[in-house]
Amino acid sequence: MLSNWIHDSMRHLCTSYSYLSQISAVLSNISKRNEQILIEFPLSSSTRRKPVRYHHKISTKTHKIMDLLANVQLIKADGSEHSADSILGKAEIICFYFSAHWCPPCRAFTPVLKDFYEEAAEQGVEIIFVSSDRSLEDQISYMKSSHGNWAAIKFGNDIAPALKKKFEISGIPALIVINKKTGSIITKQGRNDIQSKGPGCIDMWKSQ
Secondary structure (H helix, E strand, O other), X not given: OHHHHHHHHHHHHHHHHHHHHHHHHHHHHHHHHOOOXXXXXXOXXXXXXXXXXXXXXXXXXXXXXXXXXXXXEXXXXXXXXXXXXXXXXXXOEEEEEEEOXXXXXXXXXXXXXXXXXXXXXXXXXXXXXXXXXXXXXXXXXXXXXXXXXXXXXXXXXXXXXXXXXXXXXXXXXXXXXXXXXXXXXXXXXXHHHHHHHXXXXXXXXXXX
């Protein structure tokens, strides 16, 4: 019996070692190719804090994204408020950036998005930050520390969960790219596009 137990234990150890060796080889190959591994944090019930209600009437059935943003006041990092129309007036493409400071992959991607925005803003691309932070103070602090000069939906506004529902956001960071004129989704993989193509993805978005 003892010999059988030793035999089975050794077999399991060898199998485990084989799996670990395979995983190590895959990670080694990824490192050599310098590939990026895209990670996102799931929006679990524990991270979806109940927002303060601003009683903004919303229909998630609308097909026009600008209908969702009608009469919405967006905020900048300095706390100033601006109408969505004034922010998005000349934009051809709207990118909704779902993110939060507590999320490490978000903190890693936000500086990349900031660099992208410096060129994209001149090509008719506008970004709106949709926060999953835990308070207005956290949202503003995050915007001040690492965001570009884009606007955000104020923490607690009902439009934020409505957009998350409309675009089926289950994890962050996520960047949803929208054709402003038609309201159609160009891609839900905006983050991937920016990290792989940089500003070169703008022409690709506009052609779709």
